[in-house]
Amino acid sequence: MSGISERLSKTVRGLPPSGIRRFFDLANQMQDVISLGVGEPDFVTPWHVREASVYALERGYTSYTANSGMLELRREISRYLQKFDLDYDPETEILVTVGGSEAIDLALRTLLEPGDEVLIPEPTYVSYKPCTVLAGGVPIDVPTVGKDDFRLTVNNLVPRIGHRTKALIMSFPNNPTGAVMGEDDVRGIAKLANERDFFVVSDEIYAELSYAGRHHSIAAQPGMKERTVLISGFSKAYAMTGWRVGYVAGPRDVMQELLKIHQYTILCAPIMGQMAALEALQNGAAERDRMVESYNQRRRLIVGGLRRIGLECHEPNGAFYAFPSIQATGLNSEEFAEGLLKEGRVAVVPGRVFGGSGEGYIRASYATSVEQIERALERIDRFVNARMLQRV
Ligand SMILES: Cc1ncc(COP(=O)(O)O)c(C=O)c1O
Known part of the structure; x- marks a missing residue:
């Protein structure tokens, strides 16, 4: 068929391919590269979680579940969310999805x-x-x-609100910056959402990876449950990226519509993953907390190391990413990441990939071993020093 490309959706053709991909492809072609590039836990899913899924398979759990997900799992999710002062009815206000990824898509398609x-x-x-x-x-x-x-901040937001503003996407702890929001910050944004009448899609997938006190959900603020679509999942906190289980919680009226898209396009999240997620919520807290503590130790190591090298680095109090400034080197983020990969054999992600405001920064994931982080820091040190010397 000729001219296939022009006959495809303009909207899809207009989307840029993922900028992270290009770096992974480059890194994969090279030997002896230390990767601080990937955004996923370096732990294997805890054994008891894997075992629960294996056991479920042995007992023949291979069918569809309810569209919204297994009720037992939704009940556990509802119980779990209480720890953030959230109250969702498992029957009508929670839907199990194929990762937080599906939840993001469902939320936006329902609201917009x-x-x-x-x-x-x-x-x-x-x-x-x-x-x-x-x-x-x-x-x-x-x-x-x-x-x-x-x-x-409210000051960042106010000038961007217009008569077509329908929703704000909040994502804290943040990928790529590691930023978290304090209770006062969240309260301010909630007040604004109520006053200016917009929805909030709150992606809280890194909530457990909060290192400076507890996570504050915007959905717990006065008047916010009605206007928040909460997204979370098991990938990050329980090292379960491959299982593809997440969830969305929101007010009944929103969930009723959102469920229709899920029903027609997905049917249900895979039962093996749901079984594993159930086990993770019922018996996985201790192991989860151990993993979080381990990330925290590595966080201190990488942030301290980057600062010693001379790269300014704000305190990333959540997720598993450091986001240092590379402006002192005189390179832009693509040049820095490409140079570091080719000369230093360390893969990081240029901040530009995360939008214009990421320029001047790189994302370094510390979800890798202490030994790898230490070796990566030595290599970054050599690369940065060589650049600084060229500048003087
Ligand atoms: C902020 C954020 N939201 C959602 C996701 C998607 O997670 P899931 O594996 O649950 O689809 C990611 C994965 O990197 C993420 O960083």
């Missing part, structure tokens, strides 16, 4: 009418803008900056 604007704090997780565009929405960048530790 063509042309609706979505406020997206930058630097941003890579899927929010494409999913907004695919849902017919218009992404509006809201820059966050290093001097605020990349927290979202």
Whole structure:
């Protein structure tokens, strides 16, 4: 068939391919590369979780589940969310999804009418803008900056709100910056959402990976449950990326519509993954907390190391990413990441990939071994020093 490309969806053709991909492809072709690039836990899913899924398979659990997910799992999710002062009815206000990824797509497709604007704090997780565009929405960048530790502030938001603003995507603890929001920060944003009448899609997938006190969900603020679509999942906290289980919680009216998309496009999340997720919630807290403590130790190691090298680095109090500034080297983030990969054999992600406000920074994931982090820091030190010497 000739001219195939022109006959495909303009919207899809207009999407840029993921910027992270290019670096992984480059890194994969090279020998002896230390990767601080990937955004996933370096732990294997705890054994008791894997065993529960194996046992479920042995007993013949291989069918569809209810569209919304196993009720027992939804009950556990509802119980779990109480720890963040959240109250969701497992029968009507929780839906189990194929990872947080599906939940993001469902939330945006349910909330948006063509042309609706979505406020997206930058630097941003890579899927929010494409999913907004695919849902017919218009992404509006809201820059966050290093001097605020990349927290979202009311002052950043106000100038971006217009008469087409339908929703804000909040994502704290944040990928890529590691930023978290304190209770006062969240209260301020909630007040604004109530006053200016927009929805919040709150992606709290890193909630457990909060190192400076407890996580504060915006959905727990007064008046916010009605206007928040909460997204979370098992990938990060329980080292379960491959199982593809997440969930979305929200007010009944929203969930009723959201469920329809899930029913027609997905049917249900895989039962093996749901069985594993159930075990993780019922018996996985101790192991989860051990993993979080281990990330925290590595966090201190990498942040201390980067600062000693001379790269300014705000305190990333959540997730498993450091987001140092590389401006002192005189390179932009693509040049830095490419140079470091080719000359230093360390893979990081250029901040530019996460939007314009990420320029001047790189994302370094510390979900890798202490030994690898130490070796990577030595290599970064050599690379940065060589650059600094060239500059004087
Ligand atoms: C902020 C954020 N949200 C959602 C996801 C998707 O997670 P899942 O594996 O649950 O689809 C990721 C994965 O990197 C993420 O960083």
